[in-house]
Amino acid sequence: MTTENNWTAVCGQNDLISDSGICALVNDTQIALFYLKKEQAVYAIANHDPFSEANVLSRGLIGSKGDDLFVASPVYKQHFCLKTGRCLDDENTRIQAWPARIENGLVEVLI
């Protein structure tokens, strides 16, 4: 993996799955990556679901609620904002979110 200005390349763009998620492991941290095909945008949030204590968020369904993009946990269905990691169902809960981008066919996360 190459590092440049703390942007870490984690996989190729063609590893992404349209309107769905995959998971990358960076320094023992599990990062869920979501790809929105129409916007060609990629989002990175923690893969750990604080409600079920399982590492599963990359396997949730994505969607939108008003202007917020979210992933719904596949275990107990809480919604997490893809941009901020904020839990839309519980204002006291927030998970980590990282800036992410696609550069030269690579997916990079600022970590």
Place this chain on the structure above:
Amino acid sequence: MSKTKLVIAGNGMVGHQFLQSLADSGQLDSFDVTVFCEESRLAYDRVHLSAYFSGATAEDLAMGDAETYRSWGLTVLTGETITEIDREYQSVTTDKGRELCYDKLVLATGSYPFVPPVPGHDRPQCLVYRTIDDLDAIAEVAKKSKIGTVVGGGLLGLEAAKALTDLGLETHVVEFAPRLMAVQLDNGGGGMLRQKIEALGVSVHTQKNTQLIDDGEQCFHKMNFADGEVLETDLILFSAGIRPRDELARQSELEVGERGGIVINNYCQTSDPAIYAIGECALWNKQIFGLVAPGNQMAKVAVSHLTGGSDNFTGADMSTKLKLMGVDVASIGDAHGQTPGARNYTFVDEREEIYKKLVVSEDGKILLGAILVGDAEQYGTLLQYMLNGIHLPEYPDTLILPDRGDDKQTGLGVAALPETAQICSCHDVSKGDVRAALDSGCCTLGDVKGATKAATGCGGCSALLTDLVNHELEEMGIEVNRDLCEHFPYTRQDLYNLIRIEEIRSFDELLEKHGRGHGCEICRPAAGSILASCWNDYILTENNVSLQDTNDTFMANMQKDGTYSVVPRVAGGEITADKLIVLGQVAKKYNLYSKITGGQRVDLFGARLEQLPGIWEELIEAGFETGHAYGKSLRTVKSCVGSTWCRFGVDDSVGLAIDLENRYKGLRAPHKIKFAVSGCTRECAEAQSKDIGVIATENGWNLYVCGNGGMKPRHGDLFATDLDRDTLISYIDRILMFYIKTADRLQRTSVWMENMEGGLDYLRQVVINDSLTLGEELEQQMAHVVSTYQCEWKTTLESPEALKRFRPFVNSDASDSNIVFVEERQQIRPATPEEKAEIQAEPIKLVS
């Protein structure tokens, strides 16, 4: 304190309601209850008696059951009748010579069918229509008859005529009055009803006074009328009204009416305060009430009085709505306009055969009565206007004129109803009761029906109840918007039709044409399911994959720790030793927790994401295919061992179960679907608790529909009997596809049925009589799904691209270190958080 000795004569519908009310009062403990039931059967639903000839069994009609009565601590003596009351000693004597003392006695002896004393009325093959035994006798005579005639064109007579047509007889109705249902309808309404019923093949003869019944020439009987005409018939069914069974009252010198009926006061007490009378044997204010709803009210009043309450019987509204041979008929209040100054509005549509009449007060402000034939949709609204004296709109005729959609709805706003307005007369449920049910947590129509029993009797109030529930939910701020979600302003049914009609093949296309935003975890799986039901493409194509819940995406069931369980298909629960061994070997190799499921297969738990392809490679190699345990789709067809091995088996349940499972496997639906097939009536496969249940009979298969276990169990309804295999399959095809077409998202078949207007009868109409001419289309749609079946796991294993998804990390071969198992009863289970902390401190204890 010693218990009150309570004796009840009669266990009909009202007798049953009395016992139910007593149980509901919570004061059963203060009574020592003995019930005498003349018939060999406990209480059953006489209102729906004719259903006995269109598929329902005695069990379906049953209301009281011995088990429940026993649990209430009642002594119930069937086939035994009280023959004498000794009021001085407060004791009764029965036809079996039993003597019993009472503190309180309740007479719920009902009525008997009136048979006009025409010479010849007592000939063989002259029958009445009142009990299940009567029905059995009718069926017996019908076997050797071609023509059947009902004497009496009232409400019951027409019910009886339906029974005769259901038995395949050429049916005649003979009525003394100039029209049918003379009590409830006027000439216009009666005439329209006659036209509609004759179109269904029943011959109606009005103004016929039968004078003699003797031997026929072509048929068994000849009926000779006063006007000189004759009618030949093989079977005669008398249904010319009822008479109260008041012989016990007469014998014990209780006060009875001039024309019969045991006189009661507002507490349902007879002239002897220790004796009550309720139901059709009772005479209140010189009136007999020949409907079940007032009888039920009397039962409740009597219970209230016996338990120290203060309820009063103050008469009952005799308005009625019913479906006679598929024809809607309703009569409300003063239908004949006998109130001084009454004025009428009439609407007649001879093409559609609809007749409607409003009777209003002289000033046009109050509704006095109404008649509806051919379309009784406004019954609920009109009844509320009449019962509550609500002021009519400026132009009352808008209430009966057809809604052309060009002006505002003229229906009565449910908001206008007072709290005491009775919504359901069968179960005496008021608007206030419905609101209380909603306040206590009910949030759907189904919940309210379950909690209050409203709309579960004759069903006449179901449209009104729906309006009320929706209105109240809205008032409570609960969204009754039926849009699927914020992305689609459509219901699931709308989306289904859009996808079908416009041949939409992907979610992106659907969103672009009909939706907005990015979709969500509600509309994506719903659309995925509909697309699969319609087109049955592979669920993990690039277009489809983002619509699937994790279980469908990975074709396994996610468990609480993020691992998955694996269930291969074992059709009908039949499995070879070799395959069992393979299951064991795979479980052992991957260290999976093994459990036998309720659906007669094996569930293997604790598989990591990355292990799933390897596990399935081995299973498919051994001849297994995917079990769809992860999908909202057909799960299993459970079976008993059937006639092949069982001493009692009537037919090959396993063979049928395997065929059904193979036919419908992979079918995606609004919710999961389970079947079962039993080889005889002992029902070892528990088919009546399944969405689709099949039970072998001597003459074919009985089909039960819309049962389920789960949170709110429901017995399946008997849909059709003695079917051959092809008919059975075509019915199931149609039912399932109709369910897929019309159900809400995640709506089980049981709830679907409970919310369906017209219920079981409607579904029979659609499926058996093809009333929507959809039958063939539904079968073709099913044929498409059946012919495009694929094992999704097999397809996935053949696609390197699809297999990439099963890597836990896109950039590493590591495993998720958060998955930890411990051992319990010689197998793995997920570690608790405490155990995990301990184990992760000392990783050496790790099992897997």
